[in-house]
Each structure stands twice: as structure tokens, then as C-alpha cells.
């Protein structure tokens with residue numbers, strides 16, 4: 001099995017429908033508007049967010065979150081992943097009455113449990129959510145900067161890209177950068193190349209969440225390649241959300257051929273009927289990538305990981321031992 005690494009997965013969005021149904025039962029909620037026949041139901045980005053928020057609101061206690069992280073990382077490890085970064089969302093936990101610290105500690109506990117069973121290394125990227133607002137994003141950055149949790153190594157912004165301006169997030173990212181956190185921001189998913197350019201100009205991230213619509217501007221593609229910005233690509237998500245019509249139309253191969261650093265990620269796997277393993281399978285089937293090329297994708301992800309040098313070296317050694 002090819003060893004894998006993931007940089008872009010929202011932990012609330014990784015909750016399998018069976019787990020969400022069990023949580024709904026636990027809290028006396030009816031999941032049927034959002035889950036039917038064991039599958040999430042939505043039809044566009046707005047209704048996807050509604051299903052996502054419904055499911056997220058069913059994780060309320062520390063044990064709920066510990067189990068969620070343990071469940072997801074353990075399943076990733078079974079699919080050959082040796083490293084996982086997940087986006088965390090203190091705003092979701094706050095709604096359930098859990099402090100950002102209790103929420104983060106709980107997810108960290110789940111990661112420790114998964115590592116004990118499988119060896120998978122996990123890290124957390126605290127995210128602010130665009131459609132919650134600028135003040136909440138800055139609060140999330142301040143929390144990320146001062147929480148001191150050893151597994152919190154990054155800060156990012158996700159949410160509805162159609163809302164808000166990149167300039168508005170500069171302060172939040174400065175707080176995070178000053179604290180030594182890795183920086184990534186969603187751009188070029190729901191919006192076009194201008195959004196990716198604005199993210200680069202204003203936020204100066206080392207990685208972009210998605211970024212795939214940079215393909216609309218060849219100068220921008222050249223800039224991404226020249227600056228070595230890493231793209232957290234999520235092809236299965238993009239097709240499910242109709243960002244592109246089909247895998248044949250997906251720019252992953254073109255971006256890679258242009259010298260951009262690309263990685264493979266699942267985003268919100270059960271919502272998009274995917275998994276990290278399926279993303280690698282998609283790349284093999286639709287982008288004609290052989291095992292060696294896929295191992296190079298894993299290497300790119302580990303090299304771009306928000307993780308200490310010693311752990312990074314250990315992960316690369318594990319990868320190289322398998323590739324040889």
C-alpha cells in the first residue's frame with residue numbers, strides 16, 4: 001500500500017454518517033433531513049454547509065470530540081496514512097458550550113489514542129470561518145497563538161469564500177504567524193483566480209486550501225510554481241461541489257505539469273463520497289499517476305507539513321524506506 005499524508009481535512013466534516021446518526025440519537029435529534037440511506041444529503045455549497053453545521057452541532061462533549069478524532073485518524077491509518085493534519089473549528093464547539101481549550105484538548109486526546117493504536121502522527125490547524133465573521137476569525141487566531149497545545153501547529157481560514165475580503169484577515173494571520181504557526185487559507189474553490197491572487201498578496205501563506213482555480217490565469221500558475229506555494233488539492237470535493245464538471249476537466253495534472261507543488265486531500269470525506277485513499281485512487285485512474293508519482297505527492301505533503309523538523313525527518317524516512 002502507498003503511504004499517504006493528508007494536509008486538508010475538516011475534522012467536523014470527517015464524521016461518518018453512521019457516527020452522526022448515533023450522535024443524533026444520543027441528543028434526541030432527527031437526522032433525516034440531512035442523512036438518508038446512510039449518506040449525507042445536500043445539493044449545493046449552501047445546503048452542504050447546512051448539513052455540515054447540523055452534524056457538527058451533534059458533537060458536544062469532550063468525549064464526543066475525542067472519539068471523532070480517534071475514529072477518523074484510525075481509519076486514515078488503516079488506509080496507509082502516516083500523517084494527518086486536521087482543521088479544527090473552535091466556533092463550532094463554542095455553539096455546543098465547550099471552550100476552545102476543552103475542544104482542542106479533546107481532539108488532541110483522540111489523536112493520541114489513534115497514534116497509540118496505529119502510529120499515525122496528527123496535528124491541528126485552528127481555523128476561523130469566513131461566514132462567522134472577522135472578529136471570530138481574530139479570536140480563533142488569538143486562541144491558536146496562545147493555547148500552547150503541542151499538536152496545534154497551524155492557523156487557517158475556511159468557510160464560504162463568497163463572503164468577506166482577504167484584506168480583512170491580515171491581522172488574524174499576523175497574530176498566528178508571530179506565534180510561529182504554519183499558515184494556510186482556503187481560496188480558489190468557489191471563487192476564481194482573483195481570489196487565489198488576493199490570498200497570496202495579502203496573507204502570504206505557504207499553502208493554499210484548494211487554489212485550483214488559479215488555473216484560470218497562467219501568470220498566477222507560474223507565480224505559484226516559482227514561489228513554491230503548496231496547493232492542498234481535493235479533487236473529489238471539487239467534483240462533488242461542481243467546481244469542475246468531471247475529473248477529466250480537473251486542473252490537478254496541469255498544475256502539476258506547470259511545476260506547482262500539489263497534494264491530495266479529502267476535505268470533508270463522507271459529504272463528498274470520498275476518502276484519502278479514494279483521492280489517491282482518483283489520481284491513479286484519472287490523472288495517470290503511478291505508485292512512484294503518488295509517493296512523490298506524499299513526500300510533497302510531508303515536506304509542506306506544519307510539523308517539527310524531527311518528526312518530519314522521521315516521516316520522510318518511513319516514506320523513503322517504503323519507496324525503495
Ligand SMILES: Nc1ncnc2[nH]cnc12
Pocket residue numbers: 010013158159160161186189237267268
Ligand atoms: N470545502 C470547503 N470549503 C470551504 N469551507 C469549508 N468548510 C468545510 N468544508 C469546506
Ligand SMILES: [Zn+2]
Pocket residue numbers: 008010158186209267
Ligand atoms: Zn476545506
